[in-house]
Amino acid sequence: MEKFTVHTGTAVPLRRSDVDTDQIIPARFCVSSSRSGHAASLFADWREDPEFVLNRPAHRGATVLVAGNDFGTGSSREYAVWALQDYGFKAVIAPRYGDIFRGNSLLNGLLTVVVPEEVVERLWQLVEADPAVEVVVDLERLEVRCAGLVQPFALDEDVRARLLAGHDTISATLQYEDEIAAYERGRRPALPTTL
Amino acid sequence: MGSTLAQKVWDAHVVRHGGSGEDLLYVDLQLLHEVNTPQAFDALRAAGRTVRRPGLTLGTEDHNTPTLALDRIIADPAGRRQAQLMRENCAQFGIPLHRLGDPGQGIVHVIGPELGLVRPGMTIVCCDSHTTTLGAFGALAFGIGASQVEHVLATQTLGMRPLKNMVVDIPGRLPEGVTAKDLVLALIARIGTAGGQGHIVEYRGEAVDALSMEARMTLCNMTVEAGSRAGMIAPDETTFAYLAQRPGMPQGAAWEAEVAYWRSLRSDDDAVFDRSVTLDASTLSPYVSWGTNPAQAVPLDGRVPAPGDFAGEAERAAAERALSYMDLRPGTAMRDVAVDAVFLGSCTNGRIEDLRAAADVLRGRRVADGLHMMIVPGSARVRRQAVDEGLDRVFAEAGADFRAGAGCSMCAALNEDRLRPGQRAASTNNRNFEGRQGKGSRTHIVSPPVAAATAVAGRLAAPADL
Ligand code: SF4
Numbered sequence: 001m002e003k004f005t006v007h008t009g010t011a012v013p014l015r016r017s018d019v020d021t022d023q024i025i026p027a028r029f030c031v032s033s034s035r036s037g038h039a040a041s042l043f044a045d046w047r048e049d050p051e052f053v054l055n056r057p058a059h060r061g062a063t064v065l066v067a068g069n070d071f072g073t074g075s076s077r078e079y080a081v082w083a084l085q086d087y088g089f090k091a092v093i094a095p096r097y098g099d100i101f102r103g104n105s106l107l108n109g110l111l112t113v114v115v116p117e118e119v120v121e122r123l124w125q126l127v128e129a130d131p132a133v134e135v136v137v138d139l140e141r142l143e144v145r146c147a148g149l150v151q152p153f154a155l156d157e158d159v160r161a162r163l164l165a166g167h168d169t170i171s172a173t174l175q176y177e178d179e180i181a182a183y184e185r186g187r188r189p190a191l192p193t194t195l
Numbered sequence: 196m197g198s199t200l201a202q203k204v205w206d207a208h209v210v211r212h213g214g215s216g217e218d219l220l221y222v223d224l225q226l227l228h229e230v231n232t233p234q235a236f237d238a239l240r241a242a243g244r245t246v247r248r249p250g251l252t253l254g255t256e257d258h259n260t261p262t263l264a265l266d267r268i269i270a271d272p273a274g275r276r277q278a279q280l281m282r283e284n285c286a287q288f289g290i291p292l293h294r295l296g297d298p299g300q301g302i303v304h305v306i307g308p309e310l311g312l313v314r315p316g317m318t319i320v321c322c323d324s325h326t327t328t329l330g331a332f333g334a335l336a337f338g339i340g341a342s343q344v345e346h347v348l349a350t351q352t353l354g355m356r357p358l359k360n361m362v363v364d365i366p367g368r369l370p371e372g373v374t375a376k377d378l379v380l381a382l383i384a385r386i387g388t389a390g391g392q393g394h395i396v397e398y399r400g401e402a403v404d405a406l407s408m409e410a411r412m413t414l415c416n417m418t419v420e421a422g423s424r425a426g427m428i429a430p431d432e433t434t435f436a437y438l439a440q441r442p443g444m445p446q447g448a449a450w451e452a453e454v455a456y457w458r459s460l461r462s463d464d465d466a467v468f469d470r471s472v473t474l475d476a477s478t479l480s481p482y483v484s485w486g487t488n489p490a491q492a493v494p495l496d497g498r499v500p501a502p503g504d505f506a507g508e509a510e511r512a513a514a515e516r517a518l519s520y521m522d523l524r525p526g527t528a529m530r531d532v533a534v535d536a537v538f539l540g541s542c543t544n545g546r547i548e549d550l551r552a553a554a555d556v557l558r559g560r561r562v563a564d565g566l567h568m569m570i571v572p573g574s575a576r577v578r579r580q581a582v583d584e585g586l587d588r589v590f591a592e593a594g595a596d597f598r599a600g601a602g603c604s605m606c607a608a609l610n611e612d613r614l615r616p617g618q619r620a621a622s623t624n625n626r627n628f629e630g631r632q633g634k635g636s637r638t639h640i641v642s643p644p645v646a647a648a649t650a651v652a653g654r655l656a657a658p659a660d661l
Pocket residue numbers: 257258302303304323325541542543602603606607624625
């Protein structure tokens with residue numbers, strides 16, 4: 001996983017709430033077997049509308065998505081995260097997320113930042129007024145900055161440390177192999193097996 | 196201070212406490228399907244890792260599988276490739292797999308309980324958000340993403356931050372004709388799509404006690420639509436009776452010991468919940484969704500709301516978008532909404548009781564002219580039982596299309612079964628998102644009896660209307 005420290009980029013204001021993962025990437029595109037190649041499927045149905053915000057030339061190359069409440073609800077498809085990353089997004093800023101999506105994003109190094117609704121509204125206004133305005137997502141200082149606005153955000157310390165270092169969780173867990181084995185020896189023998 | 200049911204199951208699975216961070220939990224069972232897993236296996240291979248406990252893992256094919264005939268190959272080459280990879284991956288790592296055509300094949304959340312693999316007090320994960328279904332047994336069951344699938348394959352554990360506890364008390368009895376589906380739709384309409392976010396929800400009360408295991412699965416299935424990670428019901432005599440009929444159960448003294456342990460799995464009287472909601476079951480009636488998220492639902496007796504009925508600006512905007520997508524006018528009586536298709540199936544309502552409930556309505560009646568009613572069994576076992584009970588004949592005589600293959604079918608529209616753009620369906624599935632049942636499709640979530648009555652009436656209807 002790539003490290004995430006401080007990211008600076010332009011943003012897309014997605015003025016919608018309850019954006020479920022079926023909208024982020026419709027199910028019919030979740031048939032590939034790889035983690036990449038999903039950029040064209042991102043918001044595929046909405047992008048058919050030429051007026052959809054992602055289609056506006058001013059937002060080409062944007063790397064930060066600013067969305068409304070409850071972004072990424074619904075299906076657990078990690079394709080939603082891969083499509084966002086593949087398109088070029090490094091961070092999402094929203095007031096609240098679907099839990100599974102949020103977990104998936106942080107495991108893939110897509111930083112999902114939580115800020116209050118009024119701050120999202122302020123960011124939307126700033127980006128709509130000037131699509132070229134830079135948004136800084138600073139994981140070291142736990143801050144979002146944009147045109148004089150400085151907004152702190154919170155992230156669990158272990159998740160932050162992992163993202164800063166770009167570490168993979170499996171190797172971390174495998175350090176506790178002895179504890180896993182000890183737990184296994186104590187499992188109730190009546191528990192079912194599939195073999 | 197006592198513990199909740201969820202805390203008891205959680206505590207019994209902690210391999211390592213994470214202090215203020217994530218606990219490392221042991222996973223008793225991981226279920227897999229073909230869609231969200233190829234990347235996990237690839238990453239596992241790339242890192243030179245292996246599957247720690249293939250015997251605590253089970254795969255099935257469900258999302259892409261065709262339903263018209265069992266020997267039909269998957270039409271879409273990408274879907275076919277996913278099924279092929281699933282077979283190769285399971286073979287390489289020694290994971291048992293139920294392929295299309297196997298008697299044990301079906302929707303991942305339907306087959307686990309059928310096979311007796313889902314029991315009280317277990318931790319269960321699957322690459323699918325509706326894994327919440329399995330909490331009906333008093334198991335702690337989560338949907339996870341592909342990266343977490345890889346983690347569980349490699350370590351049989353999952354890092355999880357402790358979740359909050361919420362209780363939904365449901366006193367009273369559901370009136371005649373009102374199902375668990377209506378109950379959960381009413382609940383989500385009340386608390387919203389984020390009402391249970393960050394929580395494990397426990398359902399309890401007279402109405403829950405009276406539900407069959409299958410109805411409890413329907414209730415827990417849609418818990419995720421309220422944003423919760425898991426839904427749970429404490430095991431009771433209904434649970435034990437269901438389990439006693441399943442294959443592979445311990446016998447004799449070992450069974451008695453299990454039941455004794457399972458009985459301890461309930462929230463203590465002095466357990467503290469972070470949030471509590473009470474919903475009186477006796478006040479409920481059939482519910483239907485009108486919008487594009489499951490919280491946008493009203494009683495069938497109600498009308499399509501207007502954006503101005505909603506409090507917040509975001510809710511008003513969402514309602515406006517939903518009305519336009521669904522092509523509905525505020526004030527329209529829900530019963531006046533005509534549909535093109537009816538879909539009975541999915542992990543929410545694709546079990547035998549759901550098929551029986553639909554057959555009871557369809558017996559001696561005909562599906563409305565020009566309307567397509569598709570019935571897809573949740574598993575091969577469900578289909579076999581339906582045939583044994585003669586339900587297939589009832590469906591055929593009514594003019595409904597009872598499919599040969601089991602799977603997700605039109606719930607996610609990944610196989611060939613999908614609505615055309617602009618088509619409107621009454622569906623027993625769990626999601627009415629834009630495009631969920633095919634690009635441009637319009638979905639009204641309903642219970643099985645309402646689905647069957649709607650198929651006969653041609654518009655949203657309850658059996659009592661016929
Ligand atoms: S039936 Fe629908 S909700 Fe259930 S697992 Fe399949 S696609 Fe998902």
